Amino acid sequence: MTHLGYLLAGWGITLGALGIYAFRLAVRGRSLAVRVPVERRRWMTSEDDS
């Protein structure tokens, strides 16, 4: 395939970046959720609806 180097670089960076971002979101979510009491973890279930 012509330009294979460019293709691999482009696709690689793209999928890699999106994958890393997704991973970091998941990790961040996990580390935050353990610190918040259960009943206040989601928008829909909290009492005050500011």
Added chain:
Amino acid sequence: MTNPPLDLPAHTGSRTTQVLGAAVLVGVATMILLGFFVAPEDDLMADSVRMIFVHVPSAILTYVAFSVTAVGSVMWLWKRSVWWDIVAHSSAEIGVVFCGLTLITGSIWGRPTWNTYWEWGDVRLVTTLILFVMMIGYLAVRSMGGDESAVATRAAVVGVIAAINIPIINRSVEWWADRTLHQQSSITDGKLEDWTLFTMFLGIVVWGVFYTWSMTHRFRIAWLERELRDGDLDEAIAARRAEAAASGGVS
């Protein structure tokens, strides 16, 4: 009347995100299959046309994401909607990722196709770069700390300023460069092959699902951060009250 005990997990995932996430993975696998083994090479560009499958979806989602941020900014300023404020922030962050990828993939695509990593005469490219810097600025303003409401207002104003000035920036770059290397709307001029077109649209859909997945997680993260911040504030107030009570109730 007490509510049944909640069973919320200690992470930001849910059935919805699992389904969305699975869909993304399947979608990406399909894109690779179609993009590299089914879609034909282009008459002019040879195989570098396959960059279109990651470049165009990234560009489309950039505009979607920043439009959502613009709308969210207006909704905060107009209705003081916390929900919209969180949406605006989350969308901006994800948008910056897509925008960066748009620029990078565009640059990598440009090299074998037009023998240049960057073309100043390309209006869309230049405007996207300026947009990228503006949204970095938006995120910077968000991270400057201070009263939650003030931060939201500042960021919202930046969002509105960006939204209003982008058309002017686009017009000025357009006039500046009469020519553009950028492909004239490859979608409508019929130069794309069947499978290329299909895979590109598939890419847009997959990127859209990824955006939704990310927004869900990012929204929940922002919510949790707020809860923690408010929790700290509540604790501090409670501690102060305890102090006052202990010292005889005289403040």
Added chain:
Amino acid sequence: MLRDAWLVAAKDLQIEWRSRVTFSQVVPFAGLVLVLFGFALDANRPVLLQATSGLFWVTIMFVSTLAVQRSTSIETTDGARRALLLAGVEPPAVFVGKSIAVAVQLFAVEIVLLAGVVVLYSADVEAWGLVFATCLVATVGIAAAGTLLGALVAGVRARETVLPILLLPVLAPVLIGATRAFDDALGSVAVDGWSWLGLLAGFGVINVVLGALSYGVLLEET
């Protein structure tokens, strides 16, 4: 409201006049940038002449961030922002007044820079009307956008580094338009400078309106 705006502008300019920061620091800075560019490009005279328009306006871009920082800091010390609001001055009036003050200062720097460019770069101005019109119109837009963003970052730590990131992309059309207009006025490029003035004027109007509408929100809530 116009009277209030005038009062605010006069106040800012008076403070500036007494402290002489524009003249003792900003103008020398602008001149220095010109000289530095001269060092960097002078070995190649034609290049310098060709780049004159761009160098002039890039310098003004940098100077404008300084001017806006100074303008904003007048109010952030000693809680003067609240005082202005309490004094009953309408936020749009404050915005217009401060913008006028910034514009006047920028205009003064531009005059000096013009002299510098004519002397140091041997720039040959063919159309002084276009030059002054460009300076006027561009400066209005720069001052408006700058004052609004200045208020946005006021009272925030690290504002000196954030302001350029916010302001300079917004000012990109001004840089493009004003440089093209100057190219025409200096006779270095065959382009119609006056049509670019239209773009600059549009930019100015939009950002003045935007600023007048948004200034209140920023003043009251941040």
